[in-house]
Each structure stands twice: as structure tokens, then as C-alpha cells.
Amino acid sequence: MEKIQLELGNGLLPLVLNAIGEYILVTMEEPWGFLEEQLTNPPKKVIFNKDTQLENLEELIQREKTGVDYIIGCGGGTSCDTAKFLSWKWEIPLIISPSIISVDAWLCRSIAVRVNHKVKYIGDVRAQRYLIDYELIKKAPKVLNWAGIADIISITSALGDWVIAKENFNEMFDQNIFVTAKEIVQKLMLQADEINQVSNKGIEALIKGQVDEVELCEKWGSARPEEGSEHFLAYCLENNTHDKYIHGNLIALNVLVALKLQREKAVFDYNDLQNFFDRVGIQYQPKNQGIKEEDYKKALELVQDYVRREELLKGLWSLNRVFDEEGEYSIQGILDWIYAF
Template sequence: MAQPAGMTARSSGAVTRQGGKEARIVFPVMKRLARAYLRKPVEFAPGAAVSWLGMHEDVTVVTSTHALAAIAPALASSSPRVMQDPPIEVAALDALVPSIDTPWIAGIGAGRVMDASKYLALRSRRKLCLIPSALSTTSWLNMAIALRKDGKLHFPGNIHASKTIVDPEFICKAPLSLTLGGLVDILAACTAVTDWVLSHETTGEKISTRGVAEFTAMMNDILSNKAKYTGEPAVVIRAVHDTFLEALALCGASFSGRPVEGSEHFLYYLAEETCNRRFVHGEIIAMMMLVALRLQGSRAMVEPARVKDFVEGVGVKCTPRALNISREELERVLRGAQAFVVDRGHPYSILNG
């Protein structure tokens, strides 16, 4: 889930409708400010992860099994405290907070590790360094924390990392498809922007018309440039990194995270509860984006086939069969979608209609 720089994840109600001179002047200024804010703690450099860890021995490392194996040589000399495969339930993480006695927490892993690390840093009031092993979600760049409370999606707060290291050498140790799945998390704007417009038309939710136009152009640019994301891994990682910055800067200028979180994400949240299992984030978002595009019908920003061709072309799975989701499970998700979004208070989308 994404959010604009410096704002909470659910603050879209503060948006003003931008048009004319205001859009021409204010929007570009806000975009530059948002980009500067997002980029401030981020270092993109080969070898930066090992270098930072070598200079910070008094650190609590929160990581996953795969990421730990990849980064272990850099930890050999310092022997830091390691929290491996952290829980995503808030209560379980709360139980870990008293044991943290280092000035830094280093979150080393993908999306769930990023969220757990951010929460632990927020609760323990420690400095936070994020070192993503894959750019698989927006969590390495945004402030939002997405966890679970009693098995349900929960957003317990926001925190901006003191340092974020995007090390292509380290990220290359994980399957590139995970980082390209992160690109799909941005491509979710193909459905989320339409949901935002539908909400404006139906509920009066305020929108940024310039933001809608900019995201529409960005989605078409991504879909038209598959080759940009299918080349040499380090180059692809840089391209995805830059795409994240552009998208979240646009969110900042739009004063909303709505352009990258809509019905496709709400269906994903419901699918995890309905199927009672975790999915690879980019894969389930890709699949649910295709579902949402079909639900949006003539209002859809792009044809589902165009999105499917791009997603499969960059090596991300996106079909129920590939994700091992049965027809019965998918039907249960769709039958329960309207009640789910109303019950959980998700913003208006095609699922409410």
C-alpha cells in the first residue's frame, strides 16, 4: 500500500480539486517537494548495505530467512541481535518491543519485514534503517505500516526511516520477479485511479484532476515500455526504484494515496482472509487488478489484455491457476467483496456498486 509523502495513508479527504492555474503551478511544486522528501533518506548504491552494516554494530536486525542468508557475511564480525521472520500480528510484535536495547533497528527483507521493522521502531522509538531485499511493495519508501490485528488488516501508525538503502547487489540475490512484482504494485493505478474517479462522482470525494491525468499518462508509459523492465537486473532495479519515486511523488502532489490503492488491493486483503494463506504481493495484486479491470468495464483505464500481456511479459504470475486459487475460492472472494469493503470502511470503489 502506498501513501503520499508526509501524509497518513487514509488522508485523501483533504484533497482539493485542482484545475487551471492552480494545477499548472501548485501541482509541479508539490511533486518536487514530495520527491525531495521521499529521496532524502534513500541511498541507491552497490555495496551500500554491507558498508552500512559494517559501520553500525550496535543494531537489532529484523529479517527473513532468505534475506539473512544473503546478508549473513556482512553480519559475521558484529554479531548483532537478530529477529528472524518477525510476526505480523501487532500483539506479537508488541511482546518483542521490551527486548530492543540498541539505538538502531535494521529491517532487512521484503514487504512484511519492512512493516514489522517500522512498527518495532515506532514503538521502541529507535532509529530505523530499511534495507529491502526486493522492491516488492511500496513499504520500503512510504511511511505507512500494514500489519494484522486479530487476523485482520490493521494500520497502526506511520514512520519515516532515518536511512533507506537500495543496494542492487543485495537485491540481485533475490528473484527479480519479486521486484517486478513491486512494479505491479504501482501499476495498480490502472484500477485505483478509476475507483478514485468513481468515488468522486458517487460520494463527492475530492480528487486531483491533474493527479488523475498524470497517473493515466504514467500507466500508459509503463505499459508501452516493457523492454525497460526486462533487461539486465541492476538496470531493471534502478528503473523500478525510479518508478516508485515518481509514483509516490505524484501521490504527494495529489495529496492522496488513493491513486495506488483501490479495488485491486481490497480484493487482495479479502483473498488472504478468505483463502487463509499468504500470497506473493505482486502476483496477487496483478491477478486482482485484472479482476477489477473487468468489473470496471467501459470505465476501465486500459484493456485487461494489455495489462496481462505486460505483467506476464516481465515474469510476474497473474492467473488464479498460477497462484493456486481455486474457482470456488475466487467466487467466495467476489461474493463477499461488497460487504467486506463496507464492513472494513475501505474507500468507495467499483466493489461498492
């Protein structure tokens, strides 16, 4: 398996862009405002894209194609997935430099697109270079970088799902992968204060956690060690509302819900995770995310059918009985709990 090689430094991205040939830059307004004045070798074209619906991306490749040496992805998940899509379709070398580390999309070989508002993974593309520019990342709002813990912390509930799938559905299981995944989370949780400060050490902890998680999933051959009930509940909510949420904040909330509902099968204690989230500063509270209680209730009511219909990985939502009729493990009990955060 090809290891991910990172280049790290202050002011790294402008240095690289000023020394390469012609390129298209896929980015967002904020990092572009920071970069533009530092470039003596400006991009041949700048693309701002906020929509990863597949039909929009297909239109983009027809409309924007220009002969260049590189595609540069600089932004969050949407910019990086758009850059990966263009690189894949046009067969042009890719350079990725995340301006926000709120999700792990910048590292993944697959491209997250949406078809009828549902997440679908397509393609296979590895960037030629991964540039971690501390100065650039620190320009982003801290709350967005804090959200970067979620695609690592989702391991906590994904592992509980894996235990449930092994015991109830005879799913393949690898103890070494399982233990390694646990260790990735445990190491990250030791860096809560550095992550909160978005210090170089905190950025490195986030980056290392994301790299280790992505490489572990590639080694296993699927996202099983990292993605489970917490992500599927998010997909169900988004499918119902068609609203956009900060991915990491929503996943963090769902991690707490999934861990509580996994009960004795949970691999991590949800109280420990909530304390970690509070130390980091991540905005997991549903009220802070603008999630209406009736929308979250509907997602809890429909998520089991959603997982079956979409043929997602088995786990918590595949059990016949997830919720109690009343009390803290009922749907209303979960809602009362999280809306008191």
C-alpha cells in the same frame, strides 16, 4: 513534504553496516545468508519475523528490546514493516534496505499490520536512510522482484475507482494528481524488458515507480491514487481463506478483473496490462498462485459487503450493480476467463 532520498550501489549494505554503531537487523534467512560473511560489524541481534499480526509485534517489542543505535530493515514487506514497528515503538533511528522490491512497504511511512487477519495501517515512521543494494536485490528470485510492479500498476484500477467515486458518490477529485498517477504507470510500462531481466535499469524503474507512487499518495493525503478495488478484493480473499499469497501476483490478477468490470469507466485497457504482465513475467494466473476457484468465487460474491463493512474507499465495489447475471461480466464469466489464463 519531505522527499525520499535514496542511496544506490553494488555491495552498499555491508559497507554501511560495517561503518555504523550497534544495530538490530530485522531480516529473512536468504539475505542474512548473503550478508553474514561480509560483516565485520555484526548485528547485536538478528530478528526473523514472518507474522505481522499486531499481537505478535507487541510481544516482539517486549521480548527483543536491546539498546542499539539503529534498527535495520532488510527483506521484503514483512521484514520492513517489522523494522518500522520496532523503530516507531522504541524511537530508534531506522535504516531500510530492501532485499526484494515485491511491495512498496519499505517506502511507506505507515506500518501494515494485521488485526484478526485484516490489514490495518498504523504509526508514522520515516527511515533515516534508504539503501538500494543492486547486488543484494539480484540475489532474490526474479519472480518476487517482478511482483514489485503491482503496487505501482494498481494505480490503473484505482484511477477507475476514483472516476466512479467522483461521478457516483461526489468524491473529491484532483486532475493533476490523476494525470501524474497515469504517467507513473505509463513510464513503468516502457521498462518491461529491463524489469524482466532485473537489470540495474529495471531495478531503478521499479524503485522510481514505487517512490513516485508513495510520494504522490502522501501529497494527496491518502492511498486513493494507488489503492482501490484490486487491493480490496485481495483483502477479502485473504480474510476468507487466511492463506498467504505473493502480494504482487494477487494484485496483478485483481487489476485485470477490476479493469474488466469497470467497463467504460476503466482508465486503462486490461488487455494492455495483461500483455505487460506477460512481458515482465509476473505470475498473475490464479492456478499458479494456488487460488482455488471456489475461494475466488466466494471473494467475488462477498467483496461488496466486505468493502461496505470495512468502510473502504468507494469505487467499483460500491456500485449497486457490478456483475451481469450471465455472460463475460457475470461472476462465472470472470472465473472462466481468469482460470483459462
